Amino acid sequence: MSRKHRIAEEDKAEWSTIKQWTLARGYSAYRAQDAVPAGTLVIVTHLRGAAPHPLMDVAPALARRLLDEGAAGPGYPLPPLVLVLDLSGLAKDAKGVAALLDAEGARIDFVKSGVGKATARALEKLHLRGATLVASGKGCQLLLKILLTGERQAEGGWAKLVLLHPILPADTVNGVLAAIGGGATGEHAGRQALKKGHAASTPVHVIFESAAAQAKRLEILQASFPRLSAAVLPGHAALPKPEAALALLAPALLGESAEEAAAAAAAAADDAQPFDPEHMDAVGRMLWLGELQIIMSPHTKQ
16 A cells, blocks of 8 residues: 555645535536536636635525526526636645746746646546636636647637636736737747647637726737637626626636635625525525545556
8 A cells, every 4th residue: 555545634635736626506416427517617716715615605695696586587507517626725825826826927838846737737637528717817827828838638628718807917928928829029939839729719708807907918818819809897896786696606706815705795695694505496406515536546546
């Protein structure tokens, strides 16, 4: 028996690793298969929260919007699975994770044992098919890089990439977008041959926080991603209550802190009632929160 096989589960929980959390609406919890369902919504977040599950704080608001009767029938439409890829455990604190993302976003190649390769491997193991990927803030530069390079991602795995209030440092613009995207000029012009990803075939929708932010980064993004669309949408405070509740599917994605997410959840909720895991809609469906683990067999090493 290997030494790693003898390590206690509570010790493994402290390892620097990417955790995966699920939310599903139906009659039972999500059961892992060889691949996640086609059309899965994947939220890649780098923001650390206090709740044991990233969607726990917003679960009461989600339950009301996704289970209770709406104008168009019982609840709002929901993908077959919502999966949160949590990068916050890769560093000791939020500043450490932000530093990892900035270091990865500043270069064409991937940092050895860095957040980029770890995220690309995690996405590869999900065997995505027609998935919608969502990121926010500093996390946007990482998904843009993975899409541009195609690192470990199969054609057709991503149906769409959504970026909410992206923060794209100058190093990312010059080191990645201008180097391997469509905006290469001057010293970067010869590097376009490195482009082997899926940027040309994948729709990218960018939601900027202001017109000024859009004017600053829209041109370089359009040059790198031919199928790009953009809109301006401010934070949760400016959203009508129903739209704010739906936006909470990606907690804190319209803000840069878990505290803002919690405040937005409270503002969007109709009351302060806690999440009831047994609450169901008119046809008996419930919201199921869970954790997805991909574990290597100690015997086959696969």
